[in-house]
Amino acid sequence: xxxxxxxxxxxxxxxEGGATASQIAxxxxxxxxxxxxxxxxxxxxxxxxxxxKANEKPARAAAPKKxxxxxxxxxxxxxxxxAPAPAPAPARxxAPAPAPAPARAAAPAAPAAADDPKPASDKPRIVSVGPGGFxxxxxxxxxxxxxxxxxxxxxxxxxxxEIADKTSLLxxxxxxxxxxxxxxxxxDFHFCGEKVNPxxxxxxxxxxxxxxxxxxxxxxxxxxxxxxxxxxxx
DNA sequence: CCCTGATTCGC
DNA sequence: GCGAATCAGG
Numbered sequence: 001x002x003x004x005x006x007x008x009x010x011x012x013x014x015x016e017g018g019a020t021a022s023q024i025a026x027x028x029x030x031x032x033x034x035x036x037x038x039x040x041x042x043x044x045x046x047x048x049x050x051x052x053k054a055n056e057k058p059a060r061a062a063a064p065k066k067x068x069x070x071x072x073x074x075x076x077x078x079x080x081x082x083a084p085a086p087a088p089a090p091a092r093x094x095a096p097a098p099a100p101a102p103a104r105a106a107a108p109a110a111p112a113a114a115d116d117p118k119p120a121s122d123k124p125r126i127v128s129v130g131p132g133g134f135x136x137x138x139x140x141x142x143x144x145x146x147x148x149x150x151x152x153x154x155x156x157x158x159x160x161x162e163i164a165d166k167t168s169l170l171x172x173x174x175x176x177x178x179x180x181x182x183x184x185x186x187x188d189f190h191f192c193g194e195k196v197n198p199x200x201x202x203x204x205x206x207x208x209x210x211x212x213x214x215x216x217x218x219x220x221x222x223x224x225x226x227x228x229x230x231x232x233x234x
Numbered sequence: 235c236c237c238t239g240a241t242t243c244g245c
Numbered sequence: 246g247c248g249a250a251t252c253a254g255g
Contacts, residue, residue, distance in 0.1 A: 022238080
């Protein structure tokens with residue numbers, strides 16, 4: 001796959017919209033997560049809360065990497081160039097937060113917004129945890145511009161718009177929900193595609209459909225005979 | 235383990 | 246320019 005203008009545009013929008021590299025890669029198809037990250041950096045759009053970047057080290061924070069073909073330079077050279085380095089190190093560049101749109105939201109009762117000069121690390125706060133581990137956010141924490149462009153016109157995409165963005169048989173892997181949506185043979189048949197509930201072939205929601213609680217002994221119906229041909233559809 | 239993004243470096 | 250391999254933090 002090559003980086004066409006369309007693909008680059010999609011990458012850019014999704015990246016800026018906060019989608020993860022994996023999501024972008026999956027959406028684009030034909031590219032790996034690494035490819036997306038590499039491309040994103042080459043495009044110059046980076047800066048994103050990185051799990052590994054929190055640390056503030058002046059230089060190669062570690063991992064000089066192995067020089068496969070050539071042995072690493074002698075440390076002496078490093079020392080030499082390191083010494084004269086002034087390294088101004090101003091206390092705080094004051095990095096003004098990107099300050100996303102003023103958020104027209106009047107945000108009444110915005111909790112704890114008053115006294116804390118450092119309001120949240122721009123990461124949505126978790127308010128509670130739902131069954132299966134999905135995370136609920138506070139109403140005020142919704143990042144509005146995540147998928148900023150549903151009003152898409154012009155749909156020259158090869159797959160029919162009906163099944164665009166749907167998880168097809170080829171998209172199935174160990175990480176996405178295999179719950180069928182619709183019926184095979186139908187034009188828009190696809191799979192759920194949500195992230196699976198770890199350890200199951202389905203997402204949390206569809207695990208609920210697939211694995212139902214047993215009724216008490218007395219209330220149980222005698223199991224219907226399963227002659228042959230496998231389980232029938234519901 | 236899973237996930238994340240960052241970086242390097244051979245191609 | 247590209248992206249696999251690798252690293253490192255959560």
